[in-house]
Amino acid sequence: MKISINNVSKNFGNFQALSNVDLGVKSGELLALLGPSGSGKTTLLRIIAGLETPNESGAILFGGENVTYRGAKDRGVGFVFQHYALFRHMTVFENIAFGLRVRPAHTRPGNGEIKDRVFKLLKLVQLGGLERRYPSQLSGGQRQRVALARALAVEPKVLLLDEPFGALDAKVRKELRRWLRELHSEIHVTSIFVTHDQEEALELADRVVIMNAGRIEQIGTPEEVYDSPANSFIYKFLGSVNTLTTSVSGGDAHIGNVTFPTGLTNLNEPEGVAFIRPHEFSVSKSANGRPTLTVTLKHIQPVGATIRLEVTRQDNGEILDVELSREEYRTVNPKINDTLHLHPQRLQVYPPDFSI
Amino acid sequence: MAGGITSLVTTTHRLTHSGRQVLREPAWARFALLAVALGFLFLFLFVPLLCVFTEAFKKGWHSYAAALGDRNSQSAIFLTLKVCVVAVPLNVIFGVAAAWSITKFRFKGKNFLLTLIDLPFAVSPVISGLVFVLIFSHTAFGDWLKDHGWKIIFNTPGLILATLFVTFPFVARELIPLMQSQGSDEEQAAISLGANGWKTFWHVTLPNIKWGLLHGIVLCNARAMGEFGAVSVVSGHVQGKTNTIPLHIEVLYESSLYSASFAMASLLTLLALLTLIVKIVVERQHKP
Numbered sequence: 001m002k003i004s005i006n007n008v009s010k011n012f013g014n015f016q017a018l019s020n021v022d023l024g025v026k027s028g029e030l031l032a033l034l035g036p037s038g039s040g041k042t043t044l045l046r047i048i049a050g051l052e053t054p055n056e057s058g059a060i061l062f063g064g065e066n067v068t069y070r071g072a073k074d075r076g077v078g079f080v081f082q083h084y085a086l087f088r089h090m091t092v093f094e095n096i097a098f099g100l101r102v103r104p105a106h107t108r109p110g111n112g113e114i115k116d117r118v119f120k121l122l123k124l125v126q127l128g129g130l131e132r133r134y135p136s137q138l139s140g141g142q143r144q145r146v147a148l149a150r151a152l153a154v155e156p157k158v159l160l161l162d163e164p165f166g167a168l169d170a171k172v173r174k175e176l177r178r179w180l181r182e183l184h185s186e187i188h189v190t191s192i193f194v195t196h197d198q199e200e201a202l203e204l205a206d207r208v209v210i211m212n213a214g215r216i217e218q219i220g221t222p223e224e225v226y227d228s229p230a231n232s233f234i235y236k237f238l239g240s241v242n243t244l245t246t247s248v249s250g251g252d253a254h255i256g257n258v259t260f261p262t263g264l265t266n267l268n269e270p271e272g273v274a275f276i277r278p279h280e281f282s283v284s285k286s287a288n289g290r291p292t293l294t295v296t297l298k299h300i301q302p303v304g305a306t307i308r309l310e311v312t313r314q315d316n317g318e319i320l321d322v323e324l325s326r327e328e329y330r331t332v333n334p335k336i337n338d339t340l341h342l343h344p345q346r347l348q349v350y351p352p353d354f355s356i
Numbered sequence: 357m358a359g360g361i362t363s364l365v366t367t368t369h370r371l372t373h374s375g376r377q378v379l380r381e382p383a384w385a386r387f388a389l390l391a392v393a394l395g396f397l398f399l400f401l402f403v404p405l406l407c408v409f410t411e412a413f414k415k416g417w418h419s420y421a422a423a424l425g426d427r428n429s430q431s432a433i434f435l436t437l438k439v440c441v442v443a444v445p446l447n448v449i450f451g452v453a454a455a456w457s458i459t460k461f462r463f464k465g466k467n468f469l470l471t472l473i474d475l476p477f478a479v480s481p482v483i484s485g486l487v488f489v490l491i492f493s494h495t496a497f498g499d500w501l502k503d504h505g506w507k508i509i510f511n512t513p514g515l516i517l518a519t520l521f522v523t524f525p526f527v528a529r530e531l532i533p534l535m536q537s538q539g540s541d542e543e544q545a546a547i548s549l550g551a552n553g554w555k556t557f558w559h560v561t562l563p564n565i566k567w568g569l570l571h572g573i574v575l576c577n578a579r580a581m582g583e584f585g586a587v588s589v590v591s592g593h594v595q596g597k598t599n600t601i602p603l604h605i606e607v608l609y610e611s612s613l614y615s616a617s618f619a620m621a622s623l624l625t626l627l628a629l630l631t632l633i634v635k636i637v638v639e640r641q642h643k644p
Contacts (some may be wrong), residue, residue, distance in 0.1 A: 005598075087546075087559075087560055087563075089563040099550055102550055
């Protein structure tokens with residue numbers, strides 16, 4: 001089911017939760033709405049579900065059909081709530097069967113068929129044998145999967161998930177993420193999930209929609225948004241980043257002795273900011289005749305497969321983070337208080353942002 | 357380093373130890389507090405209870421049965437039941453509707469509604485009764501009703517109205533905190549699964565609030581049967597016609613028919629005990 005969101009805004013009293021959002025969701029894709037808290041991502045999801053109505057200007061289309069004022073009951077969406085919202089007084093079986101049981105008599109499947117479908121779903125979400133348990137007797141990950149099975153039982157045209165892994169611990173989250181990815185490639189229902197975790201969005205989604213302050217900042221595949229962030233907000237939001245004071249002229253950024261092409265030919269900015277990710281430096285002990293950024297090594301922190309170095313610029317004292325693989329680290333073999341030479345492999349400069 | 361850890365451990369140990377000592381009262385103080393609490397309950401609850409039943413049965417089973425079988429007593433019992441049968445269900449409907457709208461919807465004046473629900477607790481029952489008397493006997497509306505043959509005050513409808521007013525906070529007050537703590541996620545889930553409003557209420561909300569609701573009904577009913585002040589004002593005290601159990605007890609007592617009055621009182625006391633038992637059972641069900 002293709003979804004079009006046209007010019008959707010939403011106010012809660014004086015608070016503008018969404019302003020003029022336009023978004024197209026392709027049929028069968030897995031889309032992430034990513035943003036910090038308060039960015040409007042959950043509001044947008046709830047508007048798509050029909051749990052909120054947008055301001056009058058906007059429209060929601062499901063496959064060309066305008067559903068803006070159709071309530072959640074009649075939209076045919078499956079919604080997985082952040083805290084699952086399982087019916088606490090019902091067994092797992094009854095939870096999953098609920099959507100079928102409440103159908104009007106003439107479209108309600110018979111008891112036998114309901115049973116077949118519930119057991120099929122239990123198998124799909126790998127919870128066979130737990131149908132008689134109550135939600136309080138399940139672990140967080142199991143509840144999550146019951147919520148998913150319950151949403152899928154009504155054969156939704158669209159599956160919506162609000163922070164699906166938010167309440168789980170890191171290990172379970174990782175497992176469920178992989179499992180959801182596989183499930184989606186199996187059933188191929190158009191799915192949208194909300195998350196504030198950039199790693200989750202980049203790992204799971206076909207496309208990522210990055211939101212901030214009620215607006216969409218960028219839409220793209222995980223590679224696109226990570227490799228070419230549209231603005232400084234996204235650059236900072238998607239992973240750790242160094243900000244370096246730089247002057248920009250003639251299309252080049254000048255950081256210390258280093259000159260780096262920016263592609264922004266008509267920008268003249270004596271006090272601009274350059275963004276460089278910690279792993280995008282090449283590090284050596286000698287300059288080898290190249291213009292480099294000279295820094296002093298202050299701390300060495302091994303974190304899993306990478307070594308994190310904290311260095312200060314010798315020209316202006318700015319603190320930078322540098323990440324090296326263990327191999328690179330061994331080759332350079334730096335010691336605390338050594339002078340190191342950094343050469344950025346890529347950097348990004350954005351024209352000044354005049355919005356607030 | 358090792359010394360540091362040891363000393364840290366001892367300090368924490370000492371801290372918890374002294375912490376517990378701070379919380380622990382000396383034995384005599386604990387005993388005194390317990391004695392005060394139990395003594396108070398004995399004096400003001402148990403003794404009067406015992407008194408009611410001994411007085412009621414002072415002249416034996418026979419006169420007890422006779423007192424309850426008296427025509428006026430029968431009428432009072434029947435009237436009380438009649439008032440409760442109308443007032444309690446109406447207040448259940450009102451209470452559920454009020455709690456539902458307050459906890460599940462966003463609207464202006466929500467806090468005002470919450471305050472209004474508490475009003476009967478804040479107003480003296482006698483005043484509540486008086487308000488109804490004034491509305492129905494000294495206004496154009498009251499005259500109009502009288503002209504059309506509707507007798508509200510000094511009649512059963514007046515008793516029902518006064519009881520309704522005095523008891524309407526019970527169910528709502530019981531449900532609002534419960535429903536607030538449960539939130540509306542489950543209802544939203546039910547609706548997104550295609551359930552209509554009624555099915556959502558019946559299959560999702562009601563099972564979640566049933567014990568709280570029952571608790572509210574029990575309290576509401578106990579108050580409805582026992583209400584004296586408001587009912588006294590609107591009743592008119594016609595024996596065998598507009599006297600409820602509490603009013604009839606007063607009449608019997610004033611006429612020095614002590615054991616008969618205590619026999620009637622024992623009915624309300626039994627109801628109170630029953631209420632207590634239901635409450636205990638309900639509360640046990642409440643926490644799994």
